Structures are given as C-alpha cells and as structure tokens.
Amino acid sequence: MDTKNIGLRNIPVADTRVSNIDGERGKLIYRGYDILDLTKNSNFEETCYLLLHDELPSKSEFEQFKNELIAARPIVKQMQINMGNWRKDADPMDMLQAFVAALAGYYDEEFSNKEASYERATNLIAKIPTIVASWQRIRNGRDIVDPDSSLSHAANFLYMLSGEKPDPETEKIFDICLILHADHTFNASTFAARQVASTRAHMFSAVSAAVGALSGELHGGANYEVMRMLLDIKTEDNVESWIKQKMDNEERIMGMGHAVYKTYDPRAMVLKELSKKLAEKIGEPWFDITQKVEEVTINEMKKRKGVDIYPNVDLYSASVYYMLKIPTDLNTPIFAISRVAGWTAHIIEEKFAEAAPKPALYRPKAIYVGKYCGPQGCEYKPLDIRPETNQKASF
Amino acid sequence: MDTKNIGLRNIPVADTRVSNIDGERGKLIYRGYDILDLTKNSNFEETCYLLLHDELPSKSEFEQFKNELIAARPIVKQMQINMGNWRKDADPMDMLQAFVAALAGYYDEEFSNKEASYERATNLIAKIPTIVASWQRIRNGRDIVDPDSSLSHAANFLYMLSGEKPDPETEKIFDICLILHADHTFNASTFAARQVASTRAHMFSAVSAAVGALSGELHGGANYEVMRMLLDIKTEDNVESWIKQKMDNEERIMGMGHAVYKTYDPRAMVLKELSKKLAEKIGEPWFDITQKVEEVTINEMKKRKGVDIYPNVDLYSASVYYMLKIPTDLNTPIFAISRVAGWTAHIIEEKFAEAAPKPALYRPKAIYVGKYCGPQGCEYKPLDIRPETNQKASF
Numbered sequence: 001m002d003t004k005n006i007g008l009r010n011i012p013v014a015d016t017r018v019s020n021i022d023g024e025r026g027k028l029i030y031r032g033y034d035i036l037d038l039t040k041n042s043n044f045e046e047t048c049y050l051l052l053h054d055e056l057p058s059k060s061e062f063e064q065f066k067n068e069l070i071a072a073r074p075i076v077k078q079m080q081i082n083m084g085n086w087r088k089d090a091d092p093m094d095m096l097q098a099f100v101a102a103l104a105g106y107y108d109e110e111f112s113n114k115e116a117s118y119e120r121a122t123n124l125i126a127k128i129p130t131i132v133a134s135w136q137r138i139r140n141g142r143d144i145v146d147p148d149s150s151l152s153h154a155a156n157f158l159y160m161l162s163g164e165k166p167d168p169e170t171e172k173i174f175d176i177c178l179i180l181h182a183d184h185t186f187n188a189s190t191f192a193a194r195q196v197a198s199t200r201a202h203m204f205s206a207v208s209a210a211v212g213a214l215s216g217e218l219h220g221g222a223n224y225e226v227m228r229m230l231l232d233i234k235t236e237d238n239v240e241s242w243i244k245q246k247m248d249n250e251e252r253i254m255g256m257g258h259a260v261y262k263t264y265d266p267r268a269m270v271l272k273e274l275s276k277k278l279a280e281k282i283g284e285p286w287f288d289i290t291q292k293v294e295e296v297t298i299n300e301m302k303k304r305k306g307v308d309i310y311p312n313v314d315l316y317s318a319s320v321y322y323m324l325k326i327p328t329d330l331n332t333p334i335f336a337i338s339r340v341a342g343w344t345a346h347i348i349e350e351k352f353a354e355a356a357p358k359p360a361l362y363r364p365k366a367i368y369v370g371k372y373c374g375p376q377g378c379e380y381k382p383l384d385i386r387p388e389t390n391q392k393a394s395f
Numbered sequence: 396m397d398t399k400n401i402g403l404r405n406i407p408v409a410d411t412r413v414s415n416i417d418g419e420r421g422k423l424i425y426r427g428y429d430i431l432d433l434t435k436n437s438n439f440e441e442t443c444y445l446l447l448h449d450e451l452p453s454k455s456e457f458e459q460f461k462n463e464l465i466a467a468r469p470i471v472k473q474m475q476i477n478m479g480n481w482r483k484d485a486d487p488m489d490m491l492q493a494f495v496a497a498l499a500g501y502y503d504e505e506f507s508n509k510e511a512s513y514e515r516a517t518n519l520i521a522k523i524p525t526i527v528a529s530w531q532r533i534r535n536g537r538d539i540v541d542p543d544s545s546l547s548h549a550a551n552f553l554y555m556l557s558g559e560k561p562d563p564e565t566e567k568i569f570d571i572c573l574i575l576h577a578d579h580t581f582n583a584s585t586f587a588a589r590q591v592a593s594t595r596a597h598m599f600s601a602v603s604a605a606v607g608a609l610s611g612e613l614h615g616g617a618n619y620e621v622m623r624m625l626l627d628i629k630t631e632d633n634v635e636s637w638i639k640q641k642m643d644n645e646e647r648i649m650g651m652g653h654a655v656y657k658t659y660d661p662r663a664m665v666l667k668e669l670s671k672k673l674a675e676k677i678g679e680p681w682f683d684i685t686q687k688v689e690e691v692t693i694n695e696m697k698k699r700k701g702v703d704i705y706p707n708v709d710l711y712s713a714s715v716y717y718m719l720k721i722p723t724d725l726n727t728p729i730f731a732i733s734r735v736a737g738w739t740a741h742i743i744e745e746k747f748a749e750a751a752p753k754p755a756l757y758r759p760k761a762i763y764v765g766k767y768c769g770p771q772g773c774e775y776k777p778l779d780i781r782p783e784t785n786q787k788a789s790f
Contacts, residue, residue: 001752003751003752005406005407005408006752006754007593007757007758008403008406008408008758010760011400011759011760012397012400012759012761012762014401014761014762015396015763016762016763016764016765017764017765017766019763020765031765031766033775034772041777042775046778054765054766056775056776057778057781058781058783059778059779059783062778078480078481081480082481085476085477086477087500087501090499090500094499094500094599094600095497095500097600097603098496098497101492101496101607102485102489104485104486105481105482105484105486105490186758186761188756189594191590191757191759192587192590192604195583195586195608196604196611198402199583199584199608199609199611199612199613199616200611201607201608201609201610201611201614201616204489205488205492205607205611208493208603209604209607209608212591212596212601212604213600214594214596215594215600216591216592216594216595217594217595218593218756219594219756220594221594221595221596355764356398357396357398357401358401360402361583361613362583362586363402363403363404363582363655364403365408365581366407366409366410366414366415367407367409367411368410368412368415368424368580369411369412370411370414370426370427370449371412371427371449373427376429377422377428377432380433380436380437380451383441383452383454384454386451386452386454387453388455
C-alpha cells in the first residue's frame with residue numbers, strides 16, 4: 001500500500017474537544033488550558049474534572065467531585081483476595097489490564113447512558129491507583145494499605161504504596177507528574193480506547209484495552225525502558241560511548257523523539273526541572289546522566305543524520321519516579337493512573353458526541369497482498385494428497 | 396473534520412496476507428482459499444494452521460499442530476479457583492477479557508521472538524474455549540468438565556460446556572461455525588488487536604483488547620442482540636409488524652447490512668442452510684422467524700429508502716447457536732473462540748511483517764474543535780474567584 005497512511009500518522013479520524021497539541025510551538029492544551037498553567041495552578045483532581053466536563057469546576061462542583069473520587073477509592077475485598085491468588089511475578093500492567101476488565105462485573109450495563117459513563121469514569125480514576133498499589137503490596141507479601149480519605153489523589157497513592165504519608169514537596173511533584181500525563185490527544189492507547197468504545201463496548205472494556213496498548217514499549221512502556229537504560233549506563237562518564245554504540249547498531253534511544261512535537265515537548269521541560277530538583281535534594285546522579293543522554297543524542301543525531309531531536313515525556317519521568325522511590329516496573333502503571341482521566345474523557349466523547357460528524361465503528365481498509373488464484377480462490381487439496389514438503393514453492 | 400475518514404471506512408492502514416473480502420462478489424478468502432471450500436473440506440484446526448502459517452499443513456505438520464492444541468487446552472487450577480471467587484452474574488465477555496489478560500502472568504516476556512508468538516497463539520486458541528466453558532460451569536454452580544483429548548476442537552468445547560459428547564452432525568455444524576467466524580480482515584476487534592500490538596505490547600494484551608472490542612453490540616455483540624430480537628418476536632406472524640415498528644422509530648435491525656459486502660454475505664448463506672437443517676431436525680420455529688425477518692427487512696428497506704440490504708453473519712448464527720442449546724449470552728464468547736485464530740495471525744503479521752511498508756504504531760490525527768483562547772491557552776482563574784454558575788457562557 002501507499003506509505004502515506006502508515007501508522008495513520010496525520011490521518012484525521014475524529015473531532016475532539018479534549019486536548020490539542022501545537023507541535024510547532026511545543027504546547028499541550030487540555031480543554032483550552034495550557035498544561036504549564038495547570039501544573040502551576042491546578043491539581044490532578046481538578047484536571048480530571050476539566051478533562052471530563054470540558055470546564056473547570058466551580059467551588060461546589062470541585063468539592064463534590066473530590067468527595068466522589070475519595071468515596072470510590074476502595075476496591076472490593078474479593079478482588080484483593082483474588083489478587084493474592086495470582087502468580088507473584090505477574091507483570092503489574094497485565095494485572096491492571098485484567099482487573100480493570102474484571103471491575104465490569106461489579107456494575108450493571110451502562111448502555112447509552114451518559115450519566116452512568118461519568119460515574120464509571122470517576123470509579124476508574126479512583127480505583128486504578130488502588131489496584132496498582134494493592135498489587136505492589138501483595139506481590140511483596142505485605143499487607144494492603146487502605147486508602148486514606150484525608151489525603152489528595154497523589155498523596156494517597158504514594159501512601160498506599162509505601163505505607164508512609166509523603167511530605168508536601170514529594171506530593172506536589174507527583175501531582176504535577178499526574179497532571180502532565182493525563183491526556184495527549186489520539187495517542188495509541190487513547191485511540192485504542194476510542195476504538196473499542198466505537199463498537200459500543202462498555203467503559204471498563206475500553207479502558208482495559210487502553211492499558212494493554214499503554215504497556216507496549218513504544219508507548220507507555222518507554223519510561224520503563226529509559227530507566228533500564230540509565231541503570232545500565234550507571235555513570236555520566238559512560239553516556240557518550242553507550243549512546244554512540246547504540247546508534248552504531250541503529251538502535252533507538254528511548255525517551256528521545258516524538259511523532260508530533262517538532263520542538264521541545266513541554267512535559268519534558270517540566271519533568272527536567274523536577275528531576276533536577278529531586279537529584280539535588282537527595283544527591284543522586286540520575287538527573288546528570290539523563291541530561292547527558294539528551295545532549296549526546298541531540299549532537300549525534302545532528303551529526304549522523306542531520307536531524308533535530310528532542311526529549312519526550314519519558315526521558316525525565318524515568319529518573320523522577322526512580323528518585324520518588326517508585327519501583328521501576330510501576331512506571332507504566334503510574335502512567336495509567338494519570339492517563340485514565342484522558343481515556344475516560346475520550347470514551348465519553350466517542351460515545352456521546354453531539355455534533356456532526358459523529359464517530360462510527362472503526363473499520364479501516366486492508367490491502368490484500370497474499371496468495372491469489374483468481375476470484376474463486378486457490379484449489380483446496382485434501383490432506384491425503386498434499387505433499388509433505390513445504391508448499392511455498394507452488395505459489 | 397471531513398466526513399470521508401469517519402470510522403476509517405475505506406482508509407487503507409496496512410497490507411495483509413491473512414484474508415481478503417471481495418465485497419462485490421460476496422467472497423471471503425483466507426490465505427488464498429475460499430471459505431466455502433474450507434467449510435466443505437477442511438476443519439477448524441486446519442483453518443487455524445492456515446491462518447497462522449499462510450499455508451495448508453502437510454500431514455505431519457497437521458498432526459503436530461493438533462497435538463499442540465490439545466496439549467494446551469487445560470488452564471491452571473488457580474485460574475479456575477479465581478473464577479469461582481468472582482461475582483456469578485459477571486458478563487462472560489468481561490470474564491474472558493480479564494482472564495485472557497491474566498494468562499500473560501504464566502508466560503515470560505516474548506519480546507521480538509516470532510516463535511514465542513506462535514506458541515502463545517496456539518495457547519490462546521486452545522485455552523479460550525476452556526476459559527469460556529469453565530466460567531459457564533462455575534457460574535451455574537456446576538463442576539468444571541476437563542478437556543477430552545480424544546475430541547476435536549469443536550466437539551471438545553461443546554463437551555466442556557454440557558458434559559455430553561455431541562453427535563457427529565452437531566460437531567460438524569459447530570465446526571463450520573468456527574471456520575466461518577475465524578477471520579474477516581480488519582474488522583473492529585482485529586484492528587484493535589493490531590493496534591495494541593503496534594505498541595509492541597504482548598499477544599495476551601492485544602487479544603484481551605480484541606475481546607473487549609468484540610463485546611460491543613455493533614460488532615460481536617450483534618448475534619446476541621439478534622437472538623434477543625427473535626425471542627422478542629416469538630412467532631412468524633409477529634415479524635412484519637415488529638420490523639415495521641422498529642423501522643418507524645428509525646431503529647436498526649440487527650443482523651442485517653454490512654459495511655463491506657454489497658451482496659449476500661457468504662457466511663450468512665452457509666449459516667442459513669445450517670439453521671434450516673437444525674430447525675427441521677428439532678422442530679423449532681427460529682429458522683422460519685429469521686427468514687421472515689430477512690424478507691421483511693429487505694422489502695421494507697427497498698420500499699422506504701430504495702436501498703438493497705442483505706443479512707450479515709449474525710442473522711443466522713443466532714438461531715444456530717440457540718438450537719445447539721448454547722446459552723444466548725455465550726454467542727459472543729463463541730465468536731471469540733473462533734476469531735482468536737484471526738486475531739493471533741494478524742498480531743504476528745503486525746509485529747513481524749517482513750515486506751515494506753512495515754506497520755508502525757497507530758497514532759492518528761485528531762481535529763481539535765474545542766475551546767480556543769489563542770496559542771497561549773485560556774486564562775486559568777483560581778477556584779476562589781471562579782463564579783459558581785456554569786461557565787459555559789464565557790466561551
């Protein structure tokens with residue numbers, strides 16, 4: 001087929017009011033608001049409200065929404081018992097994909113009810129952190145820490161994970177991370193969610209699929225790969241030879257480059273500052289190593305291929321999470337804890353779009369390039385008279 | 396946005412060798428072979444081999460593949476125990492989506508290993524029937540029936556479901572149903588599977604997402620809706636008024652019409668014969684009612700809108716499954732039991748395509764139509780000075 005549609009890059013598939021990327025200017029906008037403004041002035045709960053409802057909440061709307069989120073945090077006891085029965089070395093993303101799908105068993109069918117969809121969205125945003133933290137405790141043979149309703153969304157997750165309430169600075173850093181990852185237009189997992197929803201499947205089904213898409217190393221799995229790279233590099237002195245060797249082998253440098261941004265990813269800018277601040281605070285080398293990876297990759301790409309490349313959201317989030325003492329293989333589940341806000345907003349938009357053109361079930365065209373023996377098909381030879389040798393030659 | 400891309404209809408996204416639809420002639424081709432030829436001469440196991448390996452097997456290849464499938468049928472005991480802990484009224488498709496994702500916990504990472512992907516495909520084809528049948532037994536408080544290695548794929552599933560070995564005619568009918576549903580190019584669930592796989596997520600993750608997409612009533616959920624329609628209509632005499640009333644309300648008649656076929660869906664043709672045969676054998680009215688639904692819908696659509704409409708695969712499969720004594724809400728899981736052959740073949744193609752243009756992570760373009768306050772974004776007003784009234788007016 002024509003290469004122009006590969007990966008659907010630049011192929012418009014639907015209208016959206018949820019977010020906008022200005023790739024030239026390096027801007028990410030949620031429902032009209034610049035994320036840099038939101039990270040400075042807002043918090044994750046308010047950002048969720050904004051993404052779901054297309055408006056910032058009034059004071060009373062915000063109070064109500066926060067309380068709904070807090071009330072929805074616990075997961076049923078039976079789910080925790082079932083987690084305990086699981087293989088302890090199961091990947092946290094696989095667990096999350098399974099248990100999000102399983103959540104559906106606790107809700108009635110939503111059909112075409114928009115109100116029910118908002119309720120499910122609130123439940124998913126509230127419960128995904130609990131699922132991730134419960135599994136982290138269970139797989140390490142530790143008691144589950146129940147959610148604390150006096151804590152913010154960000155602080156509560158860190159508390160359920162470690163059993164210790166974070167200091168305000170740590171809470172703020174993690175809250176900013178959650179805001180930054182909450183939406184990004186039609187990225188692969190969000191598009192997967194919209195696609196599953198386009199069949200009129202329910203929200204748990206669509207979000208579970210999105211978790212699956214996020215787990216891939218080209219998508220949400222990338223910040224995990226970045227941390228593996230940093231741990232492999234070990235010291236700032238090793239960076240240059242490490243990067244050059246990878247490039248000699250035509251391997252990709254994780255955390256660098258983005259399909260949409262033609263300049264610095266605004267999220268990377270914020271995360272770079274956070275990483276620097278954390279590294280200074282606790283005296284670890286991960287910021288310096290990461291910055292050197294950025295520098296060497298930019299220079300080498302310019303020299304070798306004559307192209308400009310910039311860090312993406314994953315490059316500095318890896319060291320931030322590491323210095324927040326979050327286990328490396330929870331980097332991608334944490335991405336899900338934030339992105340579920342965008343997923344659910346997009347699912348509601350996909351299902352209940354009021355303006356034309358309305359979305360429809362996604363069923364793209366395939367270009368058949370396989371065996372062809374005329375319109376009647378190839379002749380089926382019964383097994384008994386089929387030759388033992390490989391038959392590829394006959395076509 | 397321009398309406399031409401809605402639902403990606405007619406937008407080519409990738410090359411495929413797996414299957415081809417000739418919408419004008421009403422032909423469905425798997426890897427070069429007409430499905431009508433396969434339903435007459437082949438069986439589901441051989442069709443799976445064909446879909447996965449691009450060739451019909453030789454005798455020894457076929458024996459080996461059949462044995463691998465049989466050996467892979469059992470699921471671990473712990474998984475059955477966990478099922479027993481689930482809410483008994485959970486939807487079977489939700490269970491399936493969850494347990495397919497959970498299966499990943501029992502396998503090591505596959506990375507970019509094509510051989511490992513084939514092994515996972517065999518396991519998924521073999522184990523999905525076991526998951527579906529186990530849940531059917533468990534939710535009804537009955538003992539699980541272990542797979543019987545002397546039985547074919549089709550017969551074994553019916554046996555695990557009911558505890559009774561089916562007669563050869565029933566086995567053959569069900570086998571044909573499995574062949575017919577095994578692949579259908581880039582339908583919504585297959586495209587969802589390819590999309591998740593495009594992020595390099597593993598096969599369980601991609602198949603779990605596909606199960607989610609299949610559950611929607613516009614996709615695999617349709618044959619469940621057809622049976623609900625038939626049960627609601629009850630007798631042949633009611634058909635005409637029932638259909639006319641739905642059409643008066645601009646409601647969709649499930650099981651009729653298809654995005655790709657411009658003539659009779661070849662699968663519907665085969666299923667119509669099977670439905671007729673079964674109805675005659677057991678003396679039930681479901682074939683006659685279905686045929687009348689077809690006739691009235693065709694006439695009314697011609698009269699009201701001047702368009703030709705034909706039955707799709709779901710119209711007659713509903714009554715076939717019903718007369719095979721399969722519980723109505725297992726219609727869609729049975730679709731998955733068959734379609735997993737196509738999903739896994741497409742996932743392998745997506746991940747390991749050798750010819751250019753190679754597939755890439757799907758990340759389509761979104762057209763932003765939301766709030767816009769210039770490139771800097773809208774002004775964030777702190778909660779304290781935000782008005783209590785709905786702010787929509789300010790944009």
